[in-house]
Amino acid sequence: MTPMLRLYNTLTREKAAFQPIDPAHVRMYACGPTVYDAAHIGNARPIIVFDLLFRLLRHLYGPGHVTYARNVTDVDDKINARAAERGITIRELTDGTLAQFHADIRALGVLMADDVNVSGERPRFVEPRATDHIGEMHRLIEGLVSAGHAYVAEGHVLFDVPSMADYGALSKRPLDEMEAGARVEVAPYKRSPLDFVLWKPSKAGEPSWPSPCGIDLAGRPGWHIECSAMSWKHLGETFDIHAGGIDLIFPHHENEVAQSRCCFGTSVMANVWLHNGFLQVEGEKMSKSLGNFITIGQVLADWPGEVVRLNMLKTHYRQPIDWTLRGLEESGRMLERWYDAAGEAAPSETVPERVIEALCDDLNTPSALGELHRLAGADAPALKAAAGVMGFLGETKAQREAARVNAAGVDVAKVEALIAERKAARAAKDWAASDRVRDALAAMGVALKDNKDGTTTWTVAG
Numbered sequence: 308m309t310p311m312l313r314l315y316n317t318l319t320r321e322k323a324a325f326q327p328i329d330p331a332h333v334r335m336y337a338c339g340p341t342v343y344d345a346a347h348i349g350n351a352r353p354i355i356v357f358d359l360l361f362r363l364l365r366h367l368y369g370p371g372h373v374t375y376a377r378n379v380t381d382v383d384d385k386i387n388a389r390a391a392e393r394g395i396t397i398r399e400l401t402d403g404t405l406a407q408f409h410a411d412i413r414a415l416g417v418l419m420a421d422d423v424n425v426s427g428e429r430p431r432f433v434e435p436r437a438t439d440h441i442g443e444m445h446r447l448i449e450g451l452v453s454a455g456h457a458y459v460a461e462g463h464v465l466f467d468v469p470s471m472a473d474y475g476a477l478s479k480r481p482l483d484e485m486e487a488g489a490r491v492e493v494a495p496y497k498r499s500p501l502d503f504v505l506w507k508p509s510k511a512g513e514p515s516w517p518s519p520c521g522i523d524l525a526g527r528p529g530w531h532i533e534c535s536a537m538s539w540k541h542l543g544e545t546f547d548i549h550a551g552g553i554d555l556i557f558p559h560h561e562n563e564v565a566q567s568r569c570c571f572g573t574s575v576m577a578n579v580w581l582h583n584g585f586l587q588v589e590g591e592k593m594s595k596s597l598g599n600f601i602t603i604g605q606v607l608a609d610w611p612g613e614v615v616r617l618n619m620l621k622t623h624y625r626q627p628i629d630w631t632l633r634g635l636e637e638s639g640r641m642l643e644r645w646y647d648a649a650g651e652a653a654p655s656e657t658v659p660e661r662v663i664e665a666l667c668d669d670l671n672t673p674s675a676l677g678e679l680h681r682l683a684g685a686d687a688p689a690l691k692a693a694a695g696v697m698g699f700l701g702e703t704k705a706q707r708e709a710a711r712v713n714a715a716g717v718d719v720a721k722v723e724a725l726i727a728e729r730k731a732a733r734a735a736k737d738w739a740a741s742d743r744v745r746d747a748l749a750a751m752g753v754a755l756k757d758n759k760d761g762t763t764t765w766t767v768a769g
Contacts, residue, residue: 310660310667312367314548315625317556317580318477322669325579327547333364333373334546336538336577338555339434341380342404343389345602346411348615348630349552349586349593355616356583356624356670357550358417359697361432363666366658366696370423370431376541378534379405379436382527387513397514401436411603414612416698435537437528438514443536444528445519447570448505452520456569460496462508462524468501471565477580478557485557503562504529531562538576539567549577553584583624589631601630613699614639620672620697641676642699645683645690649700652687659686662693672697717767722753726763729755 312325327333337357340346357377364373380386381401390400413419423431448464451457456470468474475482485501493500508524509515515525528536538546544567551560560580567576585592588599606615618638622628659682665674675697682690694700725744732740745755748765756764 309367310664312667313669314579314581315669317582328545328578330368331372333368334542335361335364335375335548335550336542336546337377338534338551339377339379340408341383341385342401342408343383343386344404345604346408347593348601348603348606351415351603351615352586352619352628353550353552353583354412354417355415355619359620360670361418362696362698366663371428374429374431374433374542376433376435376538378537379434380530380533381436381438382514383530391512407604411607414607416612416616416701433541435541437533437537440533440536440540441516441528443540444532447532447536447539447566448519450570451505451566454569457505458498459520459522462522462526463496463504464506464520465497465502466505466562466565467498468565469499471569474565475561477564478561480557503531503558505532531559532566534563535566544571545573545575546577548579548581550581553582556582584627586628586630590629610635610639613642616698617642621676623673624670645679645694645700648683649687649691652691654691654695655688658692658696659689662696717751717753722748722751722765726765730763
């Protein structure tokens, strides 16, 4: 019997059984990167966590019955500023940054479009860019104005927060408290301090499009309307799961809810809201001023992507995580043990039930990883299957060794030449010369193994 998936819902503040709107088409949305700079290790956490959820949903409902949309924000004040700073076009900046992001997260074992999409079938993974959805944003904005939930003022279109009776239901913030916090430098054209921008005029040099609602000035969208438009386009007016970092609950996700519900007249935007906890580095908040700001690329320069992924999943996704060198070292040892235990075994046809049960308990990764530890000493095929559903043990022994050789900067041709020299010395019974060659290889970080069949194999030590 398939375990029941239970998820903690930020909207209700409780864990409950997941009931998809349509079990034949489960739909999930997650907020993706703003592509102005290299993604940092904190950005990697939601990418890895919700990739795991995508994998689990595909396991539970079938690969052809789950759609995952993870957006790309490619119009933003930070993007404009960075492109001007570097003297390149905004498109050059966003395309280059997105390409690097893709390379980084692929190394983390994250499923990509070409891993899951099947030609001729409905896409199972989509990565919409905001600038490709201006038409959908216009329709949403004009619908909100027509419904009395938004208004035009001095070239802007703003959402009228007091027009929504239960605004704040996601973040659970009292309206008067939010209003008090919004009173700093309130724009004079706002009816309420809480009102937020749906569309605004573009300044010279900024990207711009024809504005909605008959506004003559060219403009650009506000951040919140982008996600409402993209989720609507690819998942519908209501869908199953919306995910993101805990820092997005307010105002971003709260405002998404307001826009989508008030435009379509629905009681919810998404049935379940998931949020991952914050990440610290060695016990401190990550920041450039503290010198502990780490990009995904910097971590991958020193550690295999699987180690980074495992280190992220050792902590339950809703809890804060402390990113430490000691943790990475421990994760590296764990993976080595699993690879040694799995050997060349083929994965079993079924994933061990206890692993799926753990993941179905609100992605209880510590418990699931504990089960992998048990399997590592008991059942290699089951270990391979369990690790596979979590995105681990995806490399062959040869691939792992090649990666270690490359990372260590070992000159393969020189190693092979020295091994041949040693073989000749051993054939001549020149044991002193043979030992000198072995010592030279050891100094290069190469460990030898003389096999019973007379061959010698080598690996990078450590």
